[in-house]
Amino acid sequence: MALIALEFPPVSHLIEWPDLFGTSGPFGLNKVVLLTFLAAILVLAFYLIAGRRRSLVPTGVQNLAESVVEFIQEGVILQTMGPEGLSWTPFLLTLFSFIFVSNIFGIIPFIQMPVNARMALPAFLAIVVWILFNFIGIKSQGLAGYFKSMLFPPGVPKALYILVTPIEFVSTIFVRPLSLAVRLFANLLAGHLLLVSFAVISAALFEATVVGAVLPGGLLIALTGFEVLVAVLQAFIFTILAAVYIGGAMHPEH
Amino acid sequence: MLAQQTPGELAEGLTAVGRGIVYGGAAIGPGIGIGIVVGNAITAMARQPESAGMVRTTMFLGIAFTEALALFGFVLSFIIAG
Numbered sequence: 001m002a003l004i005a006l007e008f009p010p011v012s013h014l015i016e017w018p019d020l021f022g023t024s025g026p027f028g029l030n031k032v033v034l035l036t037f038l039a040a041i042l043v044l045a046f047y048l049i050a051g052r053r054r055s056l057v058p059t060g061v062q063n064l065a066e067s068v069v070e071f072i073q074e075g076v077i078l079q080t081m082g083p084e085g086l087s088w089t090p091f092l093l094t095l096f097s098f099i100f101v102s103n104i105f106g107i108i109p110f111i112q113m114p115v116n117a118r119m120a121l122p123a124f125l126a127i128v129v130w131i132l133f134n135f136i137g138i139k140s141q142g143l144a145g146y147f148k149s150m151l152f153p154p155g156v157p158k159a160l161y162i163l164v165t166p167i168e169f170v171s172t173i174f175v176r177p178l179s180l181a182v183r184l185f186a187n188l189l190a191g192h193l194l195l196v197s198f199a200v201i202s203a204a205l206f207e208a209t210v211v212g213a214v215l216p217g218g219l220l221i222a223l224t225g226f227e228v229l230v231a232v233l234q235a236f237i238f239t240i241l242a243a244v245y246i247g248g249a250m251h252p253e254h
Numbered sequence: 255m256l257a258q259q260t261p262g263e264l265a266e267g268l269t270a271v272g273r274g275i276v277y278g279g280a281a282i283g284p285g286i287g288i289g290i291v292v293g294n295a296i297t298a299m300a301r302q303p304e305s306a307g308m309v310r311t312t313m314f315l316g317i318a319f320t321e322a323l324a325l326f327g328f329v330l331s332f333i334i335a336g
Contacts, residue, residue, distance in 0.1 A: 011332065079311040179322040186325035237318045240311065 007200075014196055015117055015189070035115045039101040043094065072096055076240050081247035088246060091132075096239040099125070099184070103231035106192055107224050114188040116234075119181070126181035129242045137249030149252035180241060187234050191227045198223060273331040280327020287320040 019028035050065030058066050072093045077085045102121065106114030116122050137146040150172050151165045198220040206213035295313035299306045 075307075075311065079308060179319075179326075182325055182329055183318060183322050186328050190325075190328060233314075237314055240315060241318060244315065 008197070009200070011193070014192065015113075017113070031113055032115055032118050032120075035105050035111065035113060036102065036121060039098055039105070039115060042101050043097045046097070068097065069093060072239070076236075076243050080240060080243045081250070085243065085247055085250075088243065092239050092243055095125070095129075095242060096235050099238055100231060100235040103188060103234060104228070106188060106231065107195075107227045112195075114192055114231075116184050116188040117192045119185050122181040122184040125184070125238070126177040129180060129245060130177040133242075133245040133249045136246055140250050141252055145252070146249070176245060180238065184234055184238055187230055191223075191230050194223055195220065195227065269334060273334055276334060277327050277331040280330070281324045284320050284324035287323075288317055291316040291320060 017031040019030050020034070021029055023029045046061070047065060050061045054062065069089065073086060073089055076092060076096075077088060081088065099116065102115035104114075105111050106117070134146075137150070141149060151168055152161060153164065153168065156164055198216050202213045202216040202220055205216060291313060295309050295316075298309045302309075
């Protein structure tokens with residue numbers, strides 16, 4: 001029995017791309033940067049086309065766009081922020097659509113690179129949300145009021161504040177943006193690596209035995225379907241957490 | 255056998271073992287936690303099907319918080335350098 005040539009490429013080969021068009025350094029344009037621009041343009045074009053000719057009975061693109069708006073309003077905002085959060089629909093809708101489009105690039109044939117599998121974009125989005133919810137908190141509760149409701153949650157015995165206050169500070173200021181970014185990044189990276197693993201195994205088995213590739217190949221197709229679910233779910237979770245953080249900053253806990 | 259190894263080989267092997275332990279260890283707690291979250295959410299939905307929408311949203315929130323710990327482990331396992 002011949003040995004199967006199974007060589008797994010190092011992780012950096014799977015997510016790092018060379019700079020294109022002779023650019024380099026911090027302004028280098030590689031595949032990931034171009035895909036980020038493409039995602040922004042696609043989202044913009046989608047909503048511009050959907051809103052161009054508004055009719056009372058929606059058809060086609062407008063229908064799709066309206067169902068996304070409705071999903072954000074009823075599935076995210078009303079469940080977490082209440083009716084007064086509806087003015088946040090444009091921001092959360094953009095966030096959801098942009099993250100979803102950047103994620104779905106991971107399974108589109110010949111592109112197959114989720115933009116969020118690099119840390120830059122999730123980190124940027126998490127920083128935007130972090131600045132936003134702190135700003136909203138200070139704006140609606142005042143600086144002292146915001147920190148008081150954040151660091152000294154009511155209904156806790158006085159002596160426990162020695163424990164609770166540092167934990168609340170670290171979890172609100174550091175862990176929230178970190179976990180927001182890492183969750184999106186790690187889910188997409190893990191999905192990308194999973195697909196690569198099964199593709200490598202399928203290719204090696206196909207070369208060796210042909211028939212042996214049926215099972216991993218089938219799993220590869222199933223996992224591609226699973227990645228669609230991950231793309232939607234991660235966009236949804238990022239949006240809902242942003243809504244929870246912003247909603248929590250607007251109203252102190254009672 | 256031991257005499258034949260090249261200098262960096264042992265450290266490299268131990269790094270690989272460490273990576274495995276880091277991710278494996280980080281996945282134990284969240285695995286149990288997500289099971290508890292989803293199990294209780296299903297119980298709640300079965301008891302009160304009309305509240306399914308609210309329970310599902312809260313369930314995803316709970317999963318997201320629990321899962322974050324496992325993902326920290328996943329990222330850490332890549333950060334550990336040989």
